[in-house]
Amino acid sequence: MNVSLWIDERGRRCPIPVISLARAQTMWLRDGFSTQEVVGVLADDPAAQYDIPAWCRLKGAEFQGTVAPPDGGPGTGYIVRFSTSRQED
Amino acid sequence: MAGAVAAAYTRASELAWADPARLHHHGRQSALFLDTARASLAAGIAAATGSSIGAEQVFFAPNMRLASLWAAQGFLGAPRFAASAIETLALIDGVSEAAPTLQILPVDERGAVIHPQRDDFGDPDSVVLAIQAANVEIGTRQDLKALSAAGFRLLVDASQSLGRIPVSTDRSVLLVATSDWGGPAGVVVIAVQAAARWSCPLPAVGGWIGGRADVPAVVAAATALELTLPELQTQSARQFALIDRLRVSIRAAIPDVAFAGDEQDRLPHILNCSILYVSGESLVIELDRRGYLVASGSACVADSDRASHVLAAIGGFTGGNLRISLPPDCSEDTIDSFVDTLVEVVAQLRQGAGL
Incomplete structure (x- = not known):
């Protein structure tokens, strides 16, 4: 798994982690699908375990599962792949 | 009472x-x-x-x-x-x-x-x-x-x-x-x-x-x-249609809203939806300031500080959640004014999210 961007939102509550993920998707769309295809969101807000996978289903992204944070720190790493499949409203 | x-x-x-x-x-x-x-x-x-x-x-x-x-x-x-x-x-x-x-x-x-x-x-x-x-x-x-x-x-x-x-x-x-x-x-x-x-x-x-x-x-x-x-039955047919109106209006007026539950096979008077990129707590507080009492299954609103186990079990979105229950005297005008207010509140809360 090649994470091209880590977004560290540990210590921040809902809706911040999902907003940051959505911003990353907006940037990826703007940049012409070239970079940052797989992103990891580091979060320790318990709501992220439901809301990041649900957001992916709603926004046409692919939730690839969770990993331990690469810095060995607290929280969970949520791996999301942006794809060019249709965006749902 | x-x-x-x-x-x-x-x-x-x-x-x-x-x-x-x-x-x-x-x-x-x-x-x-x-x-x-x-x-x-x-x-x-x-x-x-x-x-x-x-x-x-x-x-x-x-x-x-x-x-x-x-x-x-x-x-x-x-x-x-x-x-x-x-x-x-x-x-x-x-x-x-x-x-x-x-x-x-x-x-x-x-x-x-x-x-x-x-x-x-x-x-x-x-x-x-x-x-x-x-x-x-x-x-x-x-x-x-x-x-x-x-x-x-x-x-x-x-x-x-x-x-x-x-x-x-x-x-x-x-x-x-x-x-x-x-x-x-x-x-x-x-x-x-x-x-x-x-x-x-x-x-x-x-x-x-x-x-x-x-x-x-x-x-x-x-x-x-x-x-x-005696009121409930006549009320229910009217409310069922009002919830349809509410869902259609919210869907048309506010982007990035996830609705929970079944659109047809449901109670007549309840709508549940999650508005992405805002917190449930701020929605409840801002709507209350404008005269609307709503509930929320978001973790920041729940007394347990945990997101709704119902939303979690159906794979729903738990942030920015609203559970809207219609009052007995609710009319189409009530619905339309509520949606206007919700649009305003969501626009205000989403400002600064940079999306």
Whole structure:
């Protein structure tokens, strides 16, 4: 798994982690699908375990599962792949 | 409580203050108030469910957790228990105290319980399924008829459902909080249908289980049901259409909203949706400032600081959650003004999110 961007939102509550993920998707769309295809969101807000996978289903992204944070720190790493499949409203 | 219900409560507090278990004349007067209210509630529930329920088949508990515990303990024949993953925590807690091996049934993404098969359970008649007629958070209805036809015994939580949708099978035990129809918070009714094979697990003077009856509260509950029940049915058809209008308007006016539950097979008066990129807490506070009282299943609003287990179980989005329940006098104009307000609130809250 090649994470091209880590977004560290540990210590921040809902809706911040999902907003940051959505911003990353907006940037990826703007940049012409070239970079940052797989992103990891580091979060320790318990709501992220439901809301990041649900957001992916709603926004046409692919939730690839969770990993331990690469810095060995607290929280969970949520791996999301942006794809060019249709965006749902 | 509405004026007439509060008045009934006050009058009963003055005249029926004594313990109805006492033999002196004040006690007998309390017992008379309690018996009358119990018969009235039985008649109302019988009318709402289209089944025959007599006064002696109605019992009272002070809250849903104890009602669930005692209702579970009353089932004869030592059945096993199962409950869906989206039952209320009060019901799960109460039933699992009576039945520690309570099995949890999964639900689909609309919140419909995946019906257990005979192979999973053996004889369905040896199993009691504890299940809401319709989920109180997201509104999705359950197919009680099919579960009953499959042979399962049912402990039906009729909260928000009684009088609005069919909740009856001929051999289930019903639970319903009287606050649902404008009664006091401290009375939950257990209504036992004739073929349910159920016996009250504790002494119950006048139907009040396990202690001294709160007679004024039962009287107020009966008055509230008498006043509300005739309204519910006409109200429900109108509200069903209003919820459609509300959903269509929100969908058209606000991007990035996830709706939970089933659009058709649902309670008439509840809409549940999650508005992405805003917090449930700020939605509730900003709508309250503008005169709208809404609930939310988001973690930041819940008293447990945990997101709604219902939204979690259906794979829903838990942030920015709104549970909208229509007031009885709600009109199309109310809906339209609410949506205008919601649009304004969401725009304000999303400002600065940089999306």
